[in-house]
Structures are given as C-alpha cells and as structure tokens.
Amino acid sequence: MTKTVEIYDTTLRDGTQQEGISLTPKDKLAICRLLDNLGVAYIEGGWPGANPKEDDFFARARDELDLSTAKLVAFGSTRHKGITAEDDEQVNNLLEAKTDTVCLVGKTWDYHVEHALRTSLDEAVAMVADTVAFFRSEGREVFFDAEHFFDGYRSNPDFAVAVLQAAHDAGAARLVMCDTNGGFLDHEVERIVGEVTERVSDGTFGCHFHNDSGMAVGNSLTAVRNGVYQVQGCVNGYGERTGNADLCTVIPNLSLKMGYETIPEDNLGRLTHISHNVADVINLTLDPHLPYVGSSAFTHKAGLHTSALARRPDAYEHLAPSAVGNRTRVVVSELAGRSTVLAKAKETGLELTDEQAQDVVDTIKEKEHLGFQYETADGSFELLAREASGWTQSFFTLESYRVFVERRDGDVVAEATVKVLVDSERIVSTREGDGPVSALDRALRAALRDRYPQVDGIKLTDYRVRDLDSSDGTSARVRVLTEHADAETSWGSVGVHQDIIDASWTAVSEGLVMGLVRNAERA
Numbered sequence: 455m456t457k458t459v460e461i462y463d464t465t466l467r468d469g470t471q472q473e474g475i476s477l478t479p480k481d482k483l484a485i486c487r488l489l490d491n492l493g494v495a496y497i498e499g500g501w502p503g504a505n506p507k508e509d510d511f512f513a514r515a516r517d518e519l520d521l522s523t524a525k526l527v528a529f530g531s532t533r534h535k536g537i538t539a540e541d542d543e544q545v546n547n548l549l550e551a552k553t554d555t556v557c558l559v560g561k562t563w564d565y566h567v568e569h570a571l572r573t574s575l576d577e578a579v580a581m582v583a584d585t586v587a588f589f590r591s592e593g594r595e596v597f598f599d600a601e602h603f604f605d606g607y608r609s610n611p612d613f614a615v616a617v618l619q620a621a622h623d624a625g626a627a628r629l630v631m632c633d634t635n636g637g638f639l640d641h642e643v644e645r646i647v648g649e650v651t652e653r654v655s656d657g658t659f660g661c662h663f664h665n666d667s668g669m670a671v672g673n674s675l676t677a678v679r680n681g682v683y684q685v686q687g688c689v690n691g692y693g694e695r696t697g698n699a700d701l702c703t704v705i706p707n708l709s710l711k712m713g714y715e716t717i718p719e720d721n722l723g724r725l726t727h728i729s730h731n732v733a734d735v736i737n738l739t740l741d742p743h744l745p746y747v748g749s750s751a752f753t754h755k756a757g758l759h760t761s762a763l764a765r766r767p768d769a770y771e772h773l774a775p776s777a778v779g780n781r782t783r784v785v786v787s788e789l790a791g792r793s794t795v796l797a798k799a800k801e802t803g804l805e806l807t808d809e810q811a812q813d814v815v816d817t818i819k820e821k822e823h824l825g826f827q828y829e830t831a832d833g834s835f836e837l838l839a840r841e842a843s844g845w846t847q848s849f850f851t852l853e854s855y856r857v858f859v860e861r862r863d864g865d866v867v868a869e870a871t872v873k874v875l876v877d878s879e880r881i882v883s884t885r886e887g888d889g890p891v892s893a894l895d896r897a898l899r900a901a902l903r904d905r906y907p908q909v910d911g912i913k914l915t916d917y918r919v920r921d922l923d924s925s926d927g928t929s930a931r932v933r934v935l936t937e938h939a940d941a942e943t944s945w946g947s948v949g950v951h952q953d954i955i956d957a958s959w960t961a962v963s964e965g966l967v968m969g970l971v972r973n974a975e976r977a
C-alpha cells in the first residue's frame with residue numbers, strides 16, 4: 455500500500471507574511487485555482503476578520519470558486535482568556551467565513567503563555583479545548599496549529615503535550631507541530647516528533663516548518679519519516695524572514711524519492727508551471743536556483759560535462775526534469791566546447807556540422823573577450839548559430855540610424871530616425887520616445903510594421919545595462935542585455951559597445967529579428 459502525505463498549502467496566509475507580497479482577493483482566487491490544479495489537499499485562504507480584504511476573499515471564494523480536489527481552510531486563533539468561545543469576536547469571524555475546515559492556532563510554549571498571554575497553563579489548555587469543541591459543535595473539521603511547539607516541548611514537554619492531547623480530545627483532526635521561529639535542526643525534530651507521536655498515540659499529526667536554519671524542507675521530511683501525515687508549506691518557499699517549507703521541493707522529494715503519494719501522480723509534471731504562475735500572480739521574479747522548478751535547476755554550463763550530458767543525461771541530473779515539468783538547459787559561454795554549441799543549437803532545432811559548431815565556438819570566444827555574454831542571450835546565440843550554418847537575416851538591412859535627445863521645459867524627449875531596406879524598398883521612419891532606446895525601438899518597429907505586422911506581438915520585456923571595466927587601457931564598454939517575449943516564448947539578446955546607444959541598438963534589433971524568426975518558424 456502506498457503511504458500518503460497530505461499537502462496543506464499556506465501560501466495565501468503564511469506566504470503573504472513575506473515582505474513585498476500583497477495580494478488582492480482576485481490574486482488569491484487565481485492562486486487557489488492554480489493550487490487546485492496542482493492537486494493539494496488543503497488551501498489555507500487567510501485570516502477572516504483580519505481586514506476587509508480577507509472577508510471579501512472568503513465571500514468571493516464561496517461564490518466563485520469551484521475547487522475540484524482542494525478544500526479551502528480559514529485560519530484563526532483560539533478564544534481569548536476569560537471568555538467563552540461563543541462570545542469571542544474573532545472566533546465568530548472565523549465561523550462567518552463558512553469554510554468546512556478551520557485551522558486554529560494556539561500556544562504550546564509555557565514561556566509565551568506566561569509572558570504573552572499572561573494567564574495560567576490550565577487556562578491556556580482550556581482556551582484550545584473550548585475553541586476546538588465549539589467548532590466541532592458547529593460541524594466543522596478542525597486542525598490545530600500548535601504555535602512554537604518545538605520550543606514549547608523543549609521548555610516544558612508535559613505542558614506542550616497536554617495542549618495537543620486536549621485539542622485531540624476535543625475533536626481536532628490534525629495536531630500540527632509548528633517550528634514558528636524556524637531554528638530547529640533535524641536531529642531534534644526526529645527526537646521530538648518521535649516522542650510526541652508516541653505520547654499522543656491516536657492523534658493524526660501535521661508539521662509546519664520555517665526555514666530560519668535552512669532546514670524547513672529537511673525537517674518536514676524528517677517529521678514525515680517519524681509519523682507525521684500532513685505537511686504545511688508554501689509554493690516557492692514564500693514566507694516571513696527566510697520563508698516556509700517550500701512545497702515545490704517537499705512534494706517531489708516525498709513523491710519521487712521517498713515513495714509517498716502527495717498530489718495525484720499525474721499532476722507532478724505541472725509543478726514547474728504552477729510554481730512560475732504563482733510567482734507571476736504574486737509579481738515576484740522566481741529565484742532561478744530553486745530546486746526542481748527554478749530555470750537553472752537543470753542548467754549545465756561546463757563544456758566537458760555537456761558533451762557527456764548529451765549521451766547520458768542521468769549521469770549529471772538527479773532525476774529527469776520532465777518529471778516535474780522542467781527541462782534541461784545548456785548555456786553557452788567561453789567555457790563551452792563544440793559539444794555545448796551542438797547541444798544548444800539542437801535545442802533550437804538547428805543541426806550544425808562539427809566545423810560550423812567550431813566556428814560558433816571561435817566567434818563566441820572572440821565576442822566574450824569583448825564583453826558579450828551569451829548565458830541569458832539565447833536569442834543572440836541562435837542568430838550566431840544560424841549565421842554559421844549559412845543563414846542570413848532577410849527581414850531588413852540597416853542603412854543608418856540617428857538619435858537626438860533634447861531637454862525641454864524640464865522634460866527629456868528623444869527622437870530617432872531609422873533608415874532601412876525592406877525587400878529593396880527604402881523606408882525612413884522617425885519616432886519619439888521618452889528615452890533614446892525607446893525612440894529607436896519605436897522607429898524600427900514603425901519601419902517594419904507594414905511588411906511585418908507581427909512586430910506588434912513582440913514585446914521588449916527587460917532591458918539591463920552593465921558597465922564593463924576597461925582593463926587594457928581602451929575606453930570602457932557597456933553591455934546591454936534585453937529580453938523579448940511573444941505570446942509563446944521569450945528570448946534574450948546582447949549588445950556591447952563603447953556607446954550605450956549602439957549597444958542597445960544591437961540588443962534591441964537582434965531581439966526583434968529573433969522574434970520574427972520564431973514567428974516565421976511557427977507560420
């Protein structure tokens with residue numbers, strides 16, 4: 455029988471504690487749909503009553519969300535000291551969210567009970583037991599998040615266990631051991647989880663780890679090996695400080711390496727896509743070095759390595775990237791040999807001869823010496839590889855460009871004129887922009903638009919400039935890296951020159967050419 459681990463996502467509640475993350479109800483609904491598509495068991499939606507946005511989200515979730523596998527959970531605290539659960543305003547807010555499942559957080563560290571709650575240990579136990587019992591009497595499934603559980607167990611194990619036992623006796627379906635400060639290491643987790651699961655022998659346990667010691671994923675796996683059934687965490691490891699356990703690492707580790715069923719097996723291939731989509735909704739650039747789902751997770755650079763990789767991928771990759779929906783990438787650099795160039799060209803559908811590949815290697819070495827860099831400029835690389843195979847771009851020929859920049863009444867206005875030949879027709883176009891690069895970009899697009907209306911579907915999505923040191927007494931150069939995208943894909947290009955405008959021209963015009971190439975290939 456396959457062992458199962460229940461995946462509980464808290465991206466929308468704990469994940470949004472990360473600085474820089476602020477989600478609208480609409481964003482949250484979009485993320486719920488993505489998580490449901492991934493197939494997690496539970497989605498913690500937020501803290502009802504915390505602010506009007508949270509209540510709006512739960513109201514809209516009831517009307518608009520039609521989840522197929524996941525269940526939505528509302529999160530809240532146990533009752534305050536000295537009153538009944540029925541009379542507690544925040545308990546009622548939580549009830550009003552009308553979710554089938556609620557997750558209650560309560561204190562299990564005596565130090566917090568004494569100094570934060572300022573009440574007796576007996577009252578702290580009662581606060582948990584009463585609130586769990588109240589939600590059970592309202593027909594809700596109840597999970598209990600034992601806040602600071604590991605610190606609490608270290609300080610006063612009998613009290614920490616008494617709280618869990620009380621939650622369990624009152625009807626909590628999961629007893630979730632939280633490392634709220636995130637400082638525990640796996641050997642301690644192993645011991646504590648082992649002891650607790652024995653002491654509350656008929657409980658069903660969960661875990662919730664923060665990554666302050668870099669151990670959140672590892673501790674989650676250790677907890678599972680010692681009897682924990684539910685793992686809480688966030689997509690891409692979002693969360694306060696150093697983040698929560700990254701579900702995009704936890705899930706494949708459990709499913710593909712430890713033999714547990716987590717999300718439905720057929721959905722594992724969606725992991726990379728969902729991770730990137732959630733990052734898009736949250737509007738944060740995804741860390742390329744994230745395990746499994748990062749764009750660099752299966753990227754190879756060294757030359758020797760890549761030639762062997764082409765023959766035996768399993769010798770250099772810990773698992774097939776397709777298992778999690780990612781792919782192998784080869785980046786070219788002066789370190790690379792012919793085999794890297796051949797592999798990279800093949801990725802874009804180009805078959806080069808050994809001789810042509812050697813020409814590309816030689817050109818790259820020369821250009822990298824000048825400051826070009828092809829690791830992210832895959833579009834410029836592809837143009838080089840195509841040229842080595844005898845291809846020339848026939849979309850346009852540049853006759854000349856010029857740019858004026860004028861400061862007028864405190865505003866800067868740039869004007870660019872581009873003269874090109876398109877199918878032997880000479881086209882002169884002039885456009886303004888709020889800077890010289892945007893003016894040039896607009897003028898070139900205007901010149902091409904009649905013949906190639908598809909230029910409007912090619913967007914310039916990123917533009918970066920870097921000063922390069924002048925080491926040999928020549929004047930300093932700048933490197934411009936751009937990224938373009940159309941509805942299907944994205945690509946990078948690079949330009950280097952002493953003059954920033956000319957470096958920009960190279961990068962921007964190559965990006966546009968590459969877009970036209972991709973478009974023509976699909977047509």
Ligand SMILES: [Zn+2]
Nearest residue numbers: 468634662664
């Ligand atoms: Zn947390």
